[in-house]
Amino acid sequence: MEAITQQIIFWILGITTITAAIGVIAASNTINSVMSLLVVMLAAAGFYMLMGAPVVALFQIIIYVGAVLVLFLFIIMLLNPDATGLSMSRKLSVWMAGIVSVGMTVVIGWIFWQSATQTNMQNVMKNHVCSCTIHDISVVLFSRHLLIFELTSLLLLVAAVGALLMTKKTREDRS
Amino acid sequence: MAPSLSLFVYTLLVVGTAVAIILLSHFLGKRPLTDEKTIPYECGMDPLDTRKHRFSIKYYIVALLFVIFDVEIVFIYLWAISVRDMGLFGLLEMFIFVGILLVAFVYAWIKGGLTWES
Amino acid sequence: MNFIAPNVNIISVMPEILLLLSGTALLFFRNCAGQGKAIPGIASAAIILQGLMIPTLWGNNIAGFNSLIVRDNFSILFQTMVGATALLAVAFSHYYLKQRKVSEGEYYALILYAVVGMNVMIAGRDLLVIFLGMEILSLSLYVLVGFFRDINESMEATVKYFLLGAFSSALFLLGIAFFFGALGATGIDNVTTAIEQSGFNIMLLMMAAALLCTGLGFKIASVPFHMWAPDTYEGAPISVASLLSVAPKIAAFAVLLRIVLAVSPATSQVTSYTIIAMAVASMIIGNITALRQTGLIRMLAYSGIAQVGFMLIGLLSPEQEGGPALMFYLSMYILMNMGAFGVAIVFSMVEGKRLLINDLSGIAAHRPFLSLAMSIFMISLAGIPPTAGFFAKFYIFKTAIEAGYLWIVVVAVIMTVVSLYYYFRVIMVMYMSEASDKLSTVSGDVTVIAVLLGVLAFATILFGIMPGSIIGIISKALAFM
Numbered sequence: 001m002e003a004i005t006q007q008i009i010f011w012i013l014g015i016t017t018i019t020a021a022i023g024v025i026a027a028s029n030t031i032n033s034v035m036s037l038l039v040v041m042l043a044a045a046g047f048y049m050l051m052g053a054p055v056v057a058l059f060q061i062i063i064y065v066g067a068v069l070v071l072f073l074f075i076i077m078l079l080n081p082d083a084t085g086l087s088m089s090r091k092l093s094v095w096m097a098g099i100v101s102v103g104m105t106v107v108i109g110w111i112f113w114q115s116a117t118q119t120n121m122q123n124v125m126k127n128h129v130c131s132c133t134i135h136d137i138s139v140v141l142f143s144r145h146l147l148i149f150e151l152t153s154l155l156l157l158v159a160a161v162g163a164l165l166m167t168k169k170t171r172e173d174r175s
Numbered sequence: 176m177a178p179s180l181s182l183f184v185y186t187l188l189v190v191g192t193a194v195a196i197i198l199l200s201h202f203l204g205k206r207p208l209t210d211e212k213t214i215p216y217e218c219g220m221d222p223l224d225t226r227k228h229r230f231s232i233k234y235y236i237v238a239l240l241f242v243i244f245d246v247e248i249v250f251i252y253l254w255a256i257s258v259r260d261m262g263l264f265g266l267l268e269m270f271i272f273v274g275i276l277l278v279a280f281v282y283a284w285i286k287g288g289l290t291w292e293s
Numbered sequence: 294m295n296f297i298a299p300n301v302n303i304i305s306v307m308p309e310i311l312l313l314l315s316g317t318a319l320l321f322f323r324n325c326a327g328q329g330k331a332i333p334g335i336a337s338a339a340i341i342l343q344g345l346m347i348p349t350l351w352g353n354n355i356a357g358f359n360s361l362i363v364r365d366n367f368s369i370l371f372q373t374m375v376g377a378t379a380l381l382a383v384a385f386s387h388y389y390l391k392q393r394k395v396s397e398g399e400y401y402a403l404i405l406y407a408v409v410g411m412n413v414m415i416a417g418r419d420l421l422v423i424f425l426g427m428e429i430l431s432l433s434l435y436v437l438v439g440f441f442r443d444i445n446e447s448m449e450a451t452v453k454y455f456l457l458g459a460f461s462s463a464l465f466l467l468g469i470a471f472f473f474g475a476l477g478a479t480g481i482d483n484v485t486t487a488i489e490q491s492g493f494n495i496m497l498l499m500m501a502a503a504l505l506c507t508g509l510g511f512k513i514a515s516v517p518f519h520m521w522a523p524d525t526y527e528g529a530p531i532s533v534a535s536l537l538s539v540a541p542k543i544a545a546f547a548v549l550l551r552i553v554l555a556v557s558p559a560t561s562q563v564t565s566y567t568i569i570a571m572a573v574a575s576m577i578i579g580n581i582t583a584l585r586q587t588g589l590i591r592m593l594a595y596s597g598i599a600q601v602g603f604m605l606i607g608l609l610s611p612e613q614e615g616g617p618a619l620m621f622y623l624s625m626y627i628l629m630n631m632g633a634f635g636v637a638i639v640f641s642m643v644e645g646k647r648l649l650i651n652d653l654s655g656i657a658a659h660r661p662f663l664s665l666a667m668s669i670f671m672i673s674l675a676g677i678p679p680t681a682g683f684f685a686k687f688y689i690f691k692t693a694i695e696a697g698y699l700w701i702v703v704v705a706v707i708m709t710v711v712s713l714y715y716y717f718r719v720i721m722v723m724y725m726s727e728a729s730d731k732l733s734t735v736s737g738d739v740t741v742i743a744v745l746l747g748v749l750a751f752a753t754i755l756f757g758i759m760p761g762s763i764i765g766i767i768s769k770a771l772a773f774m
Contacts, residue, residue, distance in 0.1 A: 002180075005180055009183050046183070049182060049183070055253070058249075058252075062245065062248070062249050062252075063242075063245060063246060063249060067241060067242040067246075068242065070241070070242075071238050071239070074234055074235050074238045075235070077234075078232065078234075108500075111496050111497065111500050114496045115474075115494045115496045134253070135256050135257055137253065138254065138257040139260065139261075139295070141253060142261060142265060142296070143297055143299045143359075144299060144359050145361070145421070146268060146299050146301070146358055146361075147306075147357070147358035147361045147362060147422055148361070148421050148425060150271060150272060150275075151413065151429070152250070153247075153271075153272045153275040153276050154275055154313065154409065154429055155425055155428050155429050155432065156246060156247065156275075156279065157275050157406075158403070158406050158432045158433055158436075160239075160240065160243045160276075160279035160280075160282065160283060161279065161282055161320065161399065161402070161403070161436070162432055162433070162435065162436035163236070163239040163243070164236070164283055164286045164288050165399055165436050165440070166439060166442070167232060167235065167239070168236065168287060168288060257296060260295065260296040261296050261298075264298045265296075275313075281321075282320055282321070285321065
C-alpha cells in the first residue's frame, strides 16, 4: 500500500517537474520563467521528502525558494530584458547547448544504470546506512563536520564583503 | 514515510483550496464585470504593472545581504535542534559562527549597505 | 545519535585564525589620518607571521577537527610557497596602488582571505573542506579582479572569470557528489581503505575523478579550460594578475596531487589519460597561441597555460619522482613568473592602455637593471641553463621518461623549442630595437620592488646552479607517500 502511494506521489511530482521545467525555457515572459522555476524547485523539495531527506527539502525551500529566486526576480526587474529579443536569438549556440546537455544526461544516466546493476553497489550501500532525522544531521554537522560549518561563515563573510564592494559606490564616487 | 505522505496530502489540500476559490468565484460571480470589480484593491495604488520601469540597484544589495543571512538562519535552525545535547561547546561553536558573520554585518553597516539614501 | 565533542586541536588552524583576524582588522581601516600607510605593512606582517608559524609544525602531522585538516610536511611546503607568492603580490600591490593613489584596506583583506582559502585547500583532507577553501579563494579573487570599477576591462574580466569560475565550482561539486556516491564518504583517505575492502563503485569513482580534474583544471587554467585566463589576466589590475597566475595554481596542484595519488590505484588508466590529454593540449595550444600575442600580459597568460602543461606531466607518476619534480617546478615557477609580472608592473605604469611587447623596445638603454632581470626571467621560463627553469623542466622530463611516457617528453621538448621564439622576442625587443621614449619615464619610488626583483632574479640563477638543496627539502616532505 505504502509503495503504491509513494509511486503515485512520485509520478505526480515528476510530471509537475517536467511540465514546469519546460515552462522555464518556453515562457516568453521572463517573470513567468522564474515562476515556473519556483514550481520546479518546490517539486524538487518534494522529491527530497520522498527520499527521506527532510533537511535537504527544508534547505531547498528556505534558501532556493525563499532567497535565490528573489535574487532572480530582482535581476530581471533590474535589467528589464526585452522578452522578444532574448528568445532563441542565437540558433547555433542554442543547438550546441542542447546537444551538450542531452549528451551529459545520457552519460550520467548510463553511469547510474551501470553502477546500479553492478554487484558491489550493495557493498557500498552498507556503509551509507544512517538514520537521517534532523537531530542526527545536526549532531553530525556540529561534531564531525565542525570545520565545514565554521568555514561556511568565513565564506559568507567574503561573499558579503565582495557583494558590498561590487555594488556600493566607492567613497571617491560619492565625493 | 508517514510524515512525508501527510505533508503531501496537506500540500494537495492547500493547492486544491486555492484553485477551488478562484474557480468558484469565476463561475459563481455575477456578470458582467465592470472595471471597478476587476481591480484587486478598492483603494490605494494599482498593484498591476507592465514592468516598464527599471528597479534601483539598491533593492538588489538588500536582497544579496538577505541571502547571506538567510543561510546563517538555516544553520542556526539546525543548531537549535541539538543545542541541549552539546552544552557549552555547542554554544561556543555558534558564537564563533555568528561572530564571523557579525563582522560582515558591521562592515555592511559602516559601508552604508543598510542605509537607503546615498 | 549522541553528541561527542570533536577533537578540535586549535593549534592546527592558528595560522588561518591569524590571517582571518588581521584581514578583518584591515577591512575597517580607512584611508585617512595616515592609517593608509600602515595597511600594506600589516598585511605583509600577517603573511610573514603565518609563514613563520607554519614551518614550526614541520614533521608533527598535526591534525585538527577530527582530521578534517592535517598539516603534514606536504601541506607545509605548499603553504610556504603560497605564503611567499602572496607576500610578493602584496609588495607589487603596494607599488601598483600607490601609483593609482589609492590604499584600500579591503584590497589587502581580500588577499589575506584568499591565502586562508588556499591554506585550507592544501591542508584539507576532506573534499568538502577543500571545496569551501576553493570557494573562499575564488570569491576573493573575483572581487580583486574587478576591484577598480572605473576600469571597464576590469569589469569585463571579472564577469568572465566569475561566470566560468562558478561553472567550474559546480562541476567540482558534482564530482564530490559522485565521489560520495562511489564511497559513501567525502574524505580523500577513504579511497585507500575502500580499495582495500573493494567497497566502492568503480564507475562512479571514475566519473568523480574526471569531474574533479575538470573543476581543478579551470583553476590551473589548463586547456581546454583556459579560455578565461588571457582576458582575465589582461583586464585585472596587474598586481592581482600576478597573484592570480601563480597562487591558485599552487593550491589547485596540491589538491590534484592528493586526489590523483588517492584515486589512481583504482582508476589508473582513466585518470592518467585525462591528465595526458590536458598536459599535451596545454603545451601545444598554450605555446602556439603565445607566438601570436602582441600584448605582454596576454603573452605571459598563454605562457602560463603552456607551463601548466609541463607541470601536469609530473602528475603522471605521482608516487615515484613525479610529485617532487612537480613541486620543484612550482617553486621555481613562483620565482620566474612573479618576477616577470613584477617587471611588467613597473613598465605598465603608462596609464590608460595595455602594455604591448613592442612598447619595451630599446628599454635596456634607460632601464638596464630591469631589462636584465626581465631577461633572466624570460630565459628561465624558456628553460635554458643555467637558470632554475631548466632544472624544473629537466626533472619533469626525467620522471616522465622513467615512467615510460617518452612520446610526451618529445612533444614537450618540441614545444620548449617553440617557446624560445616568444620568450626571446621580449629580450630582442628590449636590447636590439630602436629606443622609443614611451616607457623612459617610469615614475614612482621603485626601491622596494627593485630589491624584490633583484632577489628573485638572483634566486632564479642560484637555484639554476645548485638545485639540490630545494630538491632535498621536497623529497623529505614527500617521504610519507
